[in-house]
Amino acid sequence: MAMLIAHLGPTGTYAEQAALAYLNRLKYEEQITLCPYPSIAQTLKAVARGKADVAVVPVENSIEGSVTITLDTLWQLDQLQIQLALVLPITHALLSHAPSLEAINTVYSHPQALAQCQGWLEQFLPTVELIPANSTTEALQHLEQESSAGAISSLRAARIYNLPILARAINDYPDNCTRFWVVGQRSVSRQMSAVKYTHTSVAFSLPANTPGALVKPLQIFAERSINLSRIESRPTKRSLGEYLFFLDLEADANSPLVQSAIAELSTFTEILKLFGSYNVVEVKSDS
Amino acid sequence: MAMLIAHLGPTGTYAEQAALAYLNRLKYEEQITLCPYPSIAQTLKAVARGKADVAVVPVENSIEGSVTITLDTLWQLDQLQIQLALVLPITHALLSHAPSLEAINTVYSHPQALAQCQGWLEQFLPTVELIPANSTTEALQHLEQESSAGAISSLRAARIYNLPILARAINDYPDNCTRFWVVGQRSVSRQMSAVKYTHTSVAFSLPANTPGALVKPLQIFAERSINLSRIESRPTKRSLGEYLFFLDLEADANSPLVQSAIAELSTFTEILKLFGSYNVVEVKSDS
Missing domain, CATH: 3.40.190.10 (Periplasmic binding protein-like II)
Structure with a gap:
């Protein structure tokens, strides 16, 4: 069966470069087709609706920060799971x-x-x-x-x-790179896999904004010496000053340590979403 | 002397609406002139270079989140201070x-x-x-x-x-509003003022990314029951995974409680910047 990889198009974008880098890593016998979409939201929705197998979407640039539409869309679409992170050097x-x-x-x-x-x-x-x-x-x-x-x-x-x-090389900071996520539909087999992953991404909302409301969730990970490689806040869109928090943990969600942390975390959060565990690979820019 | 208010132009922008709302609050005897600039960065730089008295810049929208160029430029320009926050309802x-x-x-x-x-x-x-x-x-x-x-x-x-x-009213969420900051040059007289302010904004970088590195700074405020109304991370632009943190505290920097918190915070941070204390006012949309 042909495999379809969705990405932000048209052909020539950095997202397509990342999708090609992912394609080149696959040991897949059948045909693989890249599908360009006009927006990042549509790229992710294509996977949620089963029109593509995976989406390769930018999540963060080292200079400009989060690609917020990726975080917001992932929060909205329940059935998606991160399978891999790719870091692509960017030379404008x-x-x-x-x-x-x-x-x-x-x-x-x-x-x-x-x-x-x-x-x-x-x-x-x-x-x-x-x-x-x-x-x-x-x-x-x-x-x-x-x-x-x-x-x-x-x-x-x-x-x-x-x-x-x-x-050539007109970007202000030479160390410019973008992190992409390869996102697929949630699969039980992958969750039960024996493979060890280095990173886990979660997001949550908190029931009330009181002094220290965010301290407790962060303490849960600190007490277990689980490093957070990133914390990002996004508006809940309900009212100004209400936020969702996206965390990247340097640990595998299948480890007992993370499972106990997640269980404790769920007692403090309003909504808690697990986006899966994955490894991070640095890929080469095709230039 | 004429007072100059810088904002993102051209005439008709929401930033100009916020600048007008600020102008209408001033009990100023002399002429006040609005100066439109082509970008938010140039708006803030005009104040840093003494070409305008204050800049009115968007900092956060309730739906789309942070206006990151405002945070990044404020971090770069040392001599600026937030004087007031304005919340403007947005109807597209x-x-x-x-x-x-x-x-x-x-x-x-x-x-x-x-x-x-x-x-x-x-x-x-x-x-x-x-x-x-x-x-x-x-x-x-x-x-x-x-x-x-x-x-x-x-x-x-x-x-x-x-x-x-x-x-009319085509925005997806009816409760759409944008928070603006009125930013001026740092002034000693304002820091010594007897007026009480409700909010204080600070930003800092951390010396090392270890488990719990962000917990300690947040604990400092939680222990003192100082509520954080917002936490935002931005890339340091040095390398992927290194961040600055922007915090909004619901307290006045002149209070002994906040002063002790800031003193303790400075022992954990690499660079710590205080952007001043201010009040928040809700203004009406001119429509």
Whole structure:
């Protein structure tokens, strides 16, 4: 049976790079097809509705932080489970048909990419207009018609769409990388697996906002020497000042230590969701 | 002397509404001028460089969460202090020259506004193309040329630019509001003031990521029954997995209780920044 991998498209995005890196790791005999979707929410919903087997979605960038739509959609869609995390190095380039930087008056890209290059843009293109796009690839569609336009995208996208590179490695911080999650439908067999995983992700809401309400959940893990590699708050969307908390634990949910922590945690939370255990692999940028 | 209030422009944005609400609260004898800036970072930098007296910047929306550029810029610019928080109700409308919803094929707006109306858009305009803009007002510039385009903006913007309203109150959650901070230069006189404030904002980095590293800072406040109304993590931008933490305390930094908490907190943090104490006022939407 063919396997379908959903990702944010169109072809040439960093999400597609991550999906390809995942595909290359699979020892799968049958056909594997990448399915680009126009938004991250639709990518995850495709898996929830059984239209794709897994989704490869960005969750966090080292410079710009959380990709909040991924967290919010995962909270809403109950039946999903994280299977793997991929860390992809990000190197942005400025693509354009213009002969030189001086000829550029507009730069298109995804808001995260524009933000990751803001120092470079202020230094080398201080007067250009910055225009957001839905993805780094969608930004490229302006280049054919506008010879004074540039787009921030990857070297891989430059190769795919045969576009000239005006400047390379323009991200402000060289250590720029994005973490992706490979998300599939919850499966009992995977939960019972004997494989050991290094990370577990959970999220919860708290019944009341009292002094120290968040201390107790964090103490539960600290007392067991379980390190939290990340804590992120998101609005419940009910009213300003009410939050959900997303935690990444450096431990396997199948270990007795984590199971006792989760059992204790559930006595303090209003809603508690387990997004599964997984390993983290660093993949190479295809550039 | 004229007073200058910086905000994200152009005229018609929600940030301008918040700036006007702030202006109306001032009992100021001299001229007050609003100065629109093309980005939130430039709005805050104008105050840091003495080009404006205060900046009115969005910090958090009840649906979409933190405005991360505000937090990141405040961390970078040392000399700024929060003077007041304003909570503005947000009611989005769809503006367009099209005769009906059926005639719309493209919707422009700021990504936060598009996200806040995604349910309505999926229900009533499932096939339209969603195109991000730098602000809800910038989105309006497409309406003159494209009769099949819509823009999500405020009723106030519809009035200012004399644009037809195709649909009102299209935000998915009726309880949609945005919190703004009024930020000025740090002043000694204000720190010594006898006025009591209800909220204090701080941010810090931690020297090492060990189990329970964040528990101790939170315990310091819990032990003193100081409620945290918000905790937000942001990347340090040094490497994936290293964070800054932004806390809002429901207490005045001048109280002995908070002063002892801050003194103890500083023994656990790497860098600790105090953004000042302030009150929170709810303002009315000008629509």
